[in-house]
Amino acid sequence: MKLRLAHLAYPVTALGPGRRLALWVAGCPxxxxxxxTPHLWNPEAGREVAVDKVLKxxxxxxxxxxxxxxxxxEPFVQAAALTQLLEGLATLRPNWNVLIFSGYPHATLTKRGRDAIALLARTDVLVAGVFDQQRPAVHPLAGSANQTVHYLSARGQTLRSVIESTPLNQFDIGLGSDDQQFLIGVIDTTKRQSLHQALGNDHTAKEPLK
Ligand code: SF4
Known part of the structure; x- marks a missing residue:
């Protein structure tokens, strides 16, 4: 099975507890x-890669x-391939927890069919709902106040206190293949602009990845 992969980064500390591997898929409707991340709306963005290759x-x-x-x-647009990836990881890295950002509300995902249900079953923590720029974040992992955070598994429940005690606006700095620095994290507009300024970036050219 193949995945439309946009970016892979590690170690990332701003998108969930501990040190993580972060994977961004391409395509969001x-x-x-x-x-x-409007540059990731295009389902043809990034590159196609076999799930086995990512696991390797x-x-x-x-x-x-x-x-x-x-x-x-939007990860749930590629639910079947991501489920296969997480199935492989459950063997390869059984101690890893799984956190997913989705633009769909949890209730919608539960009605999206078999592939979405299978992906939810492999998810410990889900950040769900469309981004609403009029409603500033109140949770360290939710970009806007309307988004909801679901601790779906027993392992997810154990992560709740560490996640919810994390300060807002955590970030990492990545280095792209074009040698440009980029921001990773759930970061509000003001903080984002000041970080871009400090990095000497044209913030209209390089936005953070959440
Ligand atoms: S913020 Fe909205 S449009 Fe952007 S990637 Fe997330 S769900 Fe898609």
Whole structure:
């Protein structure tokens, strides 16, 4: 099975508890106003890669990580491939927890069919709902106040207190293949602009990845 992969980064600390592998898929049909990753709306963005190949790459990472974060784009558009990835990871890295950012509300995902249900079954923590730029974040992992955070599994429940005690606006700095620095994290507009300024970035060219 193949995945439309946009970015892979590690270790990431701003998108969930501990040190994580973060994977962004390409393609999102939701078009939220104020979305910080519109370059990932296009389902043809990024590159197509076999799930087995991603697993192989993860298997040779010489790095202690605590979990994986799936974002995009919209992960549930590629639910079947991501489920296969998480099935492989359950064997390869059984201690990793799984956190997913989705633009769909949880209730919608539960009615999206078999593939979405299978992906939810592999998810410990889900951040759900469209991004609403008029409603500033009140949770460290939700970009806007309307989004909801669901601790779906027993393992997810154990992460609640550490997640909810994390300060807002955590970020990491990545280095792209074009040698440009980019921001990773759930970061409000003011903080984002000041970080871009500090990095000397043209913030209209390089937005953070959540
Ligand atoms: S769901 Fe996420 S990626 Fe999709 S448009 Fe909304 S904010 Fe952007």
């Amino acid at each position: 939701l078009s939220c106003r104020g979305c910080i 790459r993860i298997s040779v990472l010489d790095l202690a990580l605590d979990g994986i974060t799936l974002s995009g784009g």
